[in-house]
Amino acid sequence: MDMNMLSPYIRVAWDSIVEPPFIISERVLYDYELMYVKEGEVEVKIEDQTFRGVPGDLFLFKPRQPHSIRLLNGKRLRQPHIHFDLFYRTDSPEVKVSFKPLKAMTQEERRSFREDVTPLLDLPLPNHIRLHQPIIIEKLLFDIIHEQERKFPYHDIAAKGLFIQLWIQLLREVHWLRNPHLQSKQELLDRVKQYLSHHTDHEITLDELARLANLSKFYLCRLFKQAYGMTPIQYHVTVRLEKAKQMIQFTDLPLSRIAEMLGFQSIYAFSRAFRKLEDVPPSYYRKKN
Missing domain, CATH: 2.60.120.280 (Regulatory protein AraC)
Incomplete structure (x- = not known):
C-alpha cells in the first residue's frame, strides 16, 4: 500500500x-x-x-x-x-x-x-x-x-x-x-545517525562506525537497516547527496569542487552516485535552478 x-x-x-x-x-x-x-x-x-x-x-x-x-x-x-x-x-x-x-x-x-x-x-x-x-x-x-x-x-x-x-x-x-531489541538500542542508533549526518566531507566505513557504537559492524548494519530501512553507508550517501543538491542549486561552485568538498574521490564517482540514487546526473539540479 x-x-x-x-x-x-x-x-x-x-x-x-x-x-x-x-x-x-x-x-x-x-x-x-x-x-x-x-x-x-x-x-x-x-x-x-x-x-x-x-x-x-x-x-x-x-x-x-x-x-x-x-x-x-x-x-x-x-x-x-x-x-x-x-x-x-x-x-x-x-x-x-x-x-x-x-x-x-x-x-x-x-x-x-x-x-x-x-x-x-x-x-x-x-x-x-x-x-x-x-x-x-x-x-x-x-x-x-x-x-x-x-x-x-x-x-x-x-x-x-x-x-x-x-x-x-x-x-x-x-x-x-x-523488533523489541531496537528499543534498547535506539539511543545508540540515533547517535550513529547523527554522526553520519554531521560528517559529510568524507566517506565513512563500517569499521569506523563499529568503533563508535562498540558493536560488531555486521550487527550494527543489521540493526540500522531494521530501524531506518537502509544500511548506514546507504544513509550516509543519501545525506551527502542531499547536501550536494543544495550546493548545486544555491551556489556557483563547480560540480568538481562540490564533489571534492563532500569527499567523493572524483567527479565520476560523484556523478555515478547521483545516477544510482537519483537516476539523473548532478547537473540536472543546476539546470533546475
Whole structure:
C-alpha cells in the first residue's frame, strides 16, 4: 500500500462511556474502527480469537471481520473510538456504522463494505495492540474527537491530518513490538545517525562506525537497516547527496569542487552516485535552478 496515497475519511469520532452490563453482540463493520481502552476492562472476540483489553490497549476492527465486545468486572468502560475509511470514496459520507452480523445484511448493505488493505502493509496490523507509548495515540484520538465535535472551519481537513499522524504512530508501535531489541538500542542508533549526518566531507566505513557504537559492524548494519530501512553507508550517501543538491542549486561552485568538498574521490564517482540514487546526473539540479 502506497502511504503517499492515504486520504482518510473520519466517519465517527466519539469518547464513549458505557456502564455495565454492556454487550455488543457479533457484528461486522463496513469500515475500520479503532477502539482505545481508556478505563475499565473488556473482552473482545474477533473471528476465532479472544482478547482481554485493559487501559492502554488498542483494538483495530477491519471490514467484514466478525467481532463482539463485553465488559468485565462490572466496571464502566471508557472507549474513545473512531470509524474511518483509509481512502475517501464518493459514498463515504453516506455509509453508516453497522451493528449487524453478516447473515442479517441485505445485498444492498453488503455493497458498502470497504476493501481491507492492511494486509498490503509492510507490517500487517494485528487486531489487538498493547501500546508501548499509549499517551501519544490517546492524545491524537482525543484531538480527532475534539475536531469532529467542534466542527470549526476545515475541521474535516484537520481531522484527516491528525489521523495520518495517528496511523504513522500506530505503524511505528507495531514495528517496535516486532523488533523489541531496537528499543534498547535506539539511543545508540540515533547517535550513529547523527554522526553520519554531521560528517559529510568524507566517506565513512563500517569499521569506523563499529568503533563508535562498540558493536560488531555486521550487527550494527543489521540493526540500522531494521530501524531506518537502509544500511548506514546507504544513509550516509543519501545525506551527502542531499547536501550536494543544495550546493548545486544555491551556489556557483563547480560540480568538481562540490564533489571534492563532500569527499567523493572524483567527479565520476560523484556523478555515478547521483545516477544510482537519483537516476539523473548532478547537473540536472543546476539546470533546475
